[in-house]
Each structure stands twice: as structure tokens, then as C-alpha cells.
Amino acid sequence: MKITVRFFASYADELGRSTVELPLAEGGTVSDLMCCIAALPGAASLPPNPLVAVNQVYAPLTSILASGDEVAVIPPVAGG
Amino acid sequence: MRAALVRHSIDVSALLREAASPAHGATAIFVGTVRDVSEGRAVTGIDYSAYESMAEREITAIAAEAIDRYGCPAVLVEHRVGHLDIGDVSIAIVAAHERRAPAMDAMRYVIEEIKCRVPIWKQEQYADGTREWVNPTRGHAA
Numbered sequence: 652m653k654i655t656v657r658f659f660a661s662y663a664d665e666l667g668r669s670t671v672e673l674p675l676a677e678g679g680t681v682s683d684l685m686c687c688i689a690a691l692p693g694a695a696s697l698p699p700n701p702l703v704a705v706n707q708v709y710a711p712l713t714s715i716l717a718s719g720d721e722v723a724v725i726p727p728v729a730g731g
Numbered sequence: 732m733r734a735a736l737v738r739h740s741i742d743v744s745a746l747l748r749e750a751a752s753p754a755h756g757a758t759a760i761f762v763g764t765v766r767d768v769s770e771g772r773a774v775t776g777i778d779y780s781a782y783e784s785m786a787e788r789e790i791t792a793i794a795a796e797a798i799d800r801y802g803c804p805a806v807l808v809e810h811r812v813g814h815l816d817i818g819d820v821s822i823a824i825v826a827a828h829e830r831r832a833p834a835m836d837a838m839r840y841v842i843e844e845i846k847c848r849v850p851i852w853k854q855e856q857y858a859d860g861t862r863e864w865v866n867p868t869r870g871h872a873a
Binding site: 657659660664684704705707709712723725726727728729731 | 765784848851866868
């Protein structure tokens with residue numbers, strides 16, 4: 652299945668892109684997806700367990716993903 | 732209740748008018764502005780960006796939580812995105828209640844939760860021409 656991954660702010664700068672579509676085996680989790688992300692160029696500067704949102708809701712590494720999910724890798728927030 | 736990301740200047744007086752009601756005895760306002768120094772460095776402006784759909788959803792949820800927790804009949808939040816100059820308003824929160832304590836508690840709750848959980852980022856621009864993403868987890872808090 653395909654998962655759309657979005658990067659923002661400093662993470663988008665470090666990876667040189669704001670979105671990527673990654674293949675993931677059926678039943679794959681956020682943690683599995685993070686392993687795929689870690690192989691992308693520029694990903695070495697990401698922390699090992701960044702905040703992640705699935706379909707705009709914060710999600711743990713154990714969340715099981717479904718085809719078409721949008722996963723956002725979220726840098727430390729700084730609103731206000 | 733209303734919570735939104737905006738690209739235009741925030742009009743605090745308009746928010747106060749929007750929240751006004753004869754039933755309110757207290758209205759608490761928080762206004763965040765861009766300051767000219769950060770961690771000892773001269774700042775010339777800030778670019779705010781967001782995961783906009785999620786940020787609006789989170790800010791709306793936070794405003795609803797404040798209403799539930801403190802019983803405020805009116806909570807309004809506007810957070811700006813885009814380029815801001817020194818002194819520009821980046822966020823305004825208005826919380827109104829019959830009494831002052833719930834109004835102030837609700838206002839405080841909203842700003843503290845926004846700082847913890849809403850996917851908004853700011854990149855500071857410095858007088859020396861450099862720029863940097865603000866990372867509060869490195870002790871570089873707003």
C-alpha cells in the first residue's frame with residue numbers, strides 16, 4: 652500500500668522536500684514507516700522518535716496504517 | 732466559539748466586539764506580538780507556517796476544551812500565519828465569562844495548550860541576515 656508522508660518546517664528543509672509517497676506492507680505501523688523514512692536522504696538529522704500525526708491526529712508508533720493515510724512528521728511546535 | 736488561522740492582521744478590538752455580551756462581567760485577552768530580540772539576537776521578523784488543516788482542528792478542539800473546563804460562553808482565537816514584522820500580533824485569545832477567574836483560567840489554558848500541541852512553526856529572521864527555526868525543546872522558547 653502507499654502512504655503519503657508530509658514534512659514541515661525544519662524537517663522539510665533537512666529532507667529537501669515537503670511530501671513523499673512511500674510503499675508499506677499491509678498491516679504496517681507508524682514505526683515501520685519511520686524505518687522507511689530514516690532511509691531517505693537527509694533523514695539522519697531527524698530525531699529517532701519524532702511526533703507523528705495520522706490523518707491530522709497525533710498517533711503513537713504502534714498505530715496501524717491503512718492505504719491512503721496521510722502521515723505528518725511534526726517538528727517541535729512553536730505557535731503563539 | 733471561533734478559532735482560526737488567519738493571514739491578515741489580527742484586529743483585537745473586533746474580537747472584543749465579537750465576544751461582547753451583557754451577561755459577561757469579565758473578558759480576558761491574551762495578545763502575542765513579535766519581539767525584536769530572541770536569545771540575545773536582534774530579530775527583524777518571523778515567518779509563521781503551519782500544518783494548516785490540523786492546526787485549525789487542534790485550536791478549535793482547545794477552545795472547546797476551555798469552554799467545557801471553565802464554562803466560558805465565549806472563547807475566540809486567531810493565530811496568524813505568514814510573514815510578521817516586529818510588533819505584529821501573532822495570536823489573540825479572548826475568553827469571556829460572568830466572573831474573572833474562569834475567564835482568565837480559560838485564556839491561560841488556551842495559550843498554554845496551543846504552545847504544546849498545535850502544529851505551527853516559526854522561523855526567526857535576524858539582523859545579521861541569517862534565519863533559524865525556533866525549537867522550544869532546545870530552550871529556545873517564545
